[in-house]
Amino acid sequence: MIHDRQTQETVGELRADTAGCEGVVHFNNAGASLPPRSVVDRMVRHLHRESEIGGYEAADEVSGELDAVRGDLAALVGADREEIAITDSATRSWLSVFTAVPWTEGDRILTAAPEYSSNLIAMLDLARRRGVRVEQVPSTPGGEMDVEALRTLLDDDVRMVAVTHAPTNGGLVQPVERIGAVVAGSPALYLVDACQTAGQVPLDLHRIGADALSGTGRKYLRAPRGTGFLAVLRAVLDTLAPAHLDLTSATLDGDRVRPRADAQRFELFERSVAAVLGLGEAVRYYRGVGLDWVHDYVTALAAHLRAELDRIPAVTVTDQGVHRSGIVTFRAETVTASTLASRLRERGINVTVSRPPSTPWDTRHPDLDDLVRASVHYYNTPGEVARLCSEVTALC
């Protein structure tokens, strides 16, 4: 697919929409991707408007457009608009749900080996303060959560199953739908961290069977930094009591606090309106490009990159998983990951270093040291892959 002429023309057009493609080979899309021009323009226009007429007045002018962002996000994840909260990061979204659960001592939380560190920090901190137990579900030899093991671990004490859809440290994509089918037979809340998949893998809250799903803007969605979103099934909203409420997320009935009935109970009044408009534009742009096409292209280009890296004698690709994402990780025998990443940066190629503390429970530690992470997007090309591999060969 990646080499056919029609695809290359499409990618050429998408690159022309992306100012950053002119100056850099950007393989740090799992960190923050390059936004399309239209996203930047939308934000800058709004910032000008704020400076010309005032922040509240400028927000009033775009109230309809702001409202539409919620609908666009809902369509993106197969939710209703009442089930969407707009936040400023994936972690904020995830924590909003996690801290809203009425935990009791003895509750169990089941999670997977490559769970993201910030999520684990919240779980283990809760374990220390409230006496809940955090347990790792065993993985298959391929690195996925073992769904049969999950089935045997589930009982009425399991209050939450929390899974990162695509971990930060490699190409693994968890079988979130199969996990969801198993969790569905239990009283547990199923929370999916879709931070690395939103924008590269088509998402559907109902197909996954998730009760809640968190995501960020700046990664594969190509939205501005400081944006995120949360989808929460209407059926569980009332069971979640947000830890932080204000005059947007709740009302006062005398002295009685009433959280909003919809997912806006997880929002606060203040936000960057320009960033939210940018997020909306990024979601519309992505849907315009085509969710399935993006997934197919990113998957194929990442597979191509892995195959090319495999040809370099000093390099070992470390990705796991039956289904793999656009995140490619590798190590070189002759040079450290951070040296390789900084040498590549000097040559105009952005990659990053994935370090063990970002996935502390990954069972491949301590053998898994710092890795080079090259994460591809649909504006990357086979030519850029060739350039990366030729520089890596020269540096190893």
Ligand SMILES: Cc1ncc(COP(=O)(O)O)c(C=O)c1O
């Ligand atoms: C899997 C995963 N979850 C959550 C996060 C945190 O996202 P944010 O920085 O938007 O809170 C990251 C960030 O890299 C991530 O890779």
